[in-house]
Amino acid sequence: MKRRSLPVSALSRVISLVQAVAAPVRLHRPSLASAGGPVCYKEPSMSPSALPRGDGFDDRGEPLIELVDEQGRALGQMPKLAAHEPPGQLHRAVSIFLVDSRGRLLLQRRASSKYHSGGLWSNTCCSHPAPGEDPADASARRVHEELGIDPVELTEAGTTVYHVTDPVSGLVEREWNHLFVGYALHTPDPDPLEVEDWASVPLDELVGMGPDRAFTAWFPTVLDAVLPSLGDLSAQCQRR
DSSP, X not given: OOOOOOOBSOXXXXXXXXXXXXXXXXXXXXXXXXXXXXXXXXXXXXXXXXXXXXXXXXXXSOBEEEEEOTTSOEEEEEEHHXXXXXXXXXXXXXXXEEEOTTSOEEEEEEOXXXXXXXXXXXXXXXXXXXXXXXXXXXXXXXXXXXXXXXXXXXXXXXXXXXXXXXXXTOOEEEEXXXXXXXXXXXXXXXOTTTEEEEEEEXXXXXXXXXXXXXXXXXXXXXXXXXXXXXXXXXXXXXXX
């Protein structure tokens, strides 16, 4: 897939817009050091065939996601689309931010055929663990499925909880989101059903990118939550 350049405007305006309508966000940000060191995933931890039927899908083949309480404890499961219909159900999610060897952040543009937020730019990968699936395993699996690469030194960078609405579809994101950072050391080979485009962007150029609404509703929130860890990772690249 040929990489295209991104439009330029003010990301700060997008951040202000989303934060103005979002519910209060709770953050937990362990440092990379306090997280116990990086966890390396040289191969995807789980493939679609490794998810048994009935452990990830309902009887109609709809993917299931894990509902959680206000402390992030599992409550049950629900079909993914139903959990996103208004008013939205609080559920477990993952957001992955990978940088290349030059410290540039890998962004993806979601496929236009997606059930919501299609054609919008976002972080490297956003997804949901199957019920009972470890968030780190789900993160490695979905990066491989969507972008055709395996994340290296994937490390949890805290959690964030938010409540935002996609202005086009009206679907609601009420997520207990596990944040992960790591390295993307190979050229992406995206699944076109998942990813329409990708770009590698220096962190200091993120401010000033994209016209309003060019990014997913949740991207400014998760970016703000992960920036401290992401900045540390980018600085490590520059020292290597």
